[in-house]
Amino acid sequence: MPAVHVDLSDRSYEVIVENGLLSRAGDAFVKAGISFGNIAVISDENVAEFHAETLISSLETAGYKTSLHLIPAGESSKSMSHVESVCRKMIRAGHDRKSLVVALGGGVTGDLAGFVAAIFYRGVPFVQIPTTIVSQVDSSVGGKTGVNVEEGKNLVGAFHQPRLVLVDPETLRTLPDREFHEGFAEAIKHAAIRDGEMLADLAALDAESRDVPADLIARNIAIKARIVETDEFETLGTRALLNFGHTIGHGIEAAVPYGQMLHGEAISLGLRAALFLSQKYAGLDAQHAQSVLNLLDKFHLPLVLPDSISTDTVLEKLSRDKKFAGGKIRFVLLERPGVAVISQTITQQDLRDATEHLRTPLS
Numbered sequence: 001m002p003a004v005h006v007d008l009s010d011r012s013y014e015v016i017v018e019n020g021l022l023s024r025a026g027d028a029f030v031k032a033g034i035s036f037g038n039i040a041v042i043s044d045e046n047v048a049e050f051h052a053e054t055l056i057s058s059l060e061t062a063g064y065k066t067s068l069h070l071i072p073a074g075e076s077s078k079s080m081s082h083v084e085s086v087c088r089k090m091i092r093a094g095h096d097r098k099s100l101v102v103a104l105g106g107g108v109t110g111d112l113a114g115f116v117a118a119i120f121y122r123g124v125p126f127v128q129i130p131t132t133i134v135s136q137v138d139s140s141v142g143g144k145t146g147v148n149v150e151e152g153k154n155l156v157g158a159f160h161q162p163r164l165v166l167v168d169p170e171t172l173r174t175l176p177d178r179e180f181h182e183g184f185a186e187a188i189k190h191a192a193i194r195d196g197e198m199l200a201d202l203a204a205l206d207a208e209s210r211d212v213p214a215d216l217i218a219r220n221i222a223i224k225a226r227i228v229e230t231d232e233f234e235t236l237g238t239r240a241l242l243n244f245g246h247t248i249g250h251g252i253e254a255a256v257p258y259g260q261m262l263h264g265e266a267i268s269l270g271l272r273a274a275l276f277l278s279q280k281y282a283g284l285d286a287q288h289a290q291s292v293l294n295l296l297d298k299f300h301l302p303l304v305l306p307d308s309i310s311t312d313t314v315l316e317k318l319s320r321d322k323k324f325a326g327g328k329i330r331f332v333l334l335e336r337p338g339v340a341v342i343s344q345t346i347t348q349q350d351l352r353d354a355t356e357h358l359r360t361p362l363s
Ligand SMILES: NC(=O)c1ccc[n+]([C@@H]2O[C@H](COP(=O)([O-])OP(=O)(O)OC[C@H]3O[C@@H](n4cnc5c(N)ncnc54)[C@H](O)[C@@H]3O)[C@@H](O)[C@H]2O)c1
Pocket: 044, 045, 046, 047, 050, 073, 074, 075, 078, 105, 106, 107, 108, 109, 111, 131, 132, 133, 134, 135, 138, 139, 140, 141, 142, 143, 144, 145, 153, 154, 171, 172, 173, 174, 175, 176, 179, 182, 186, 262, 263, 264
């Protein structure tokens, strides 16, 4: 049973990765010492249809009292208005500062439910039960919670670590193909910045099989956990490495109505742009850049920016990126597989050139 300990002093927690874990969630809660009797399960309409009953019956069998709160599926639900509506429904269902929030779903549900937990009655604990590749390899760990606004991605939120993360890879079986493949952009990101060997393992993986090895998920979580442990609140800079591909990626994701381009799809484009600048400024050789592009392509991820998305809009959306300080952006570049660095010298013109580069067909 792979498990990853996330060591953050009094905010430390376990991430357990195990096939079939959803139906044993109640026991896992008891084992983890979760004593809050009143649980608000937050999920989206798609995920709830497949997985809410299994979770709720396991929690209730273990003695927990639950209520279920649904948001519509998709990125446009990651908004302040849905945060308010979920909070108000939880109050009406009798939840208070002694309640626990459980996020059952992908990154949208996890980010929103985590933010609800951060502010509900000024803060209650929460547990992540991720059901997409994005959320299992990335978003359920690390404590970044929040919502999007019209002006840009994730611009309102809070750091709030979960108490426990339960990953059941079998839940991936019900995920549609597009949503399954998009998540590999984050795994490829982790491999690129910290684990060159994982690039080869991902290249050897059957991109169409839903039997995603628990070990592969756990390796991704461990990469993220080790980085988060060094810089939980992204004040020192090391955590920004996890933003590889996200500067232009977030600009693209926010340049179209939320949900039109999935997070992993936008990050795939953002990774191509970052590889372009890495070749120019960080000495990344063309062969290594091409191997990352081939991997993104293998998981059917987009690599060419549609003409309908204007470079000016992408640049305007990314101008509010949280990594801008004093007019300079911390931009993540790859030197070689497994080794990423943060540059402070990327200019507006570089960002424009890299976005324009995305219009060229792959060589
Ligand atoms: N907090 C972080 O560190 C972090 C990291 C990465 C991404 N994110 C955020 O995560 C979000 C993207 O997450 P996502 O890609 O998981 O999107 P998502 O949560 O919208 O899930 C994608 C789609 O799959 C459906 N779905 C989810 N699990 C399912 C299942 N098991 N079976 C059937 N359908 C299922 C959902 O209903 C949705 O329609 C973005 O908002 C991104 O900014 C956050």
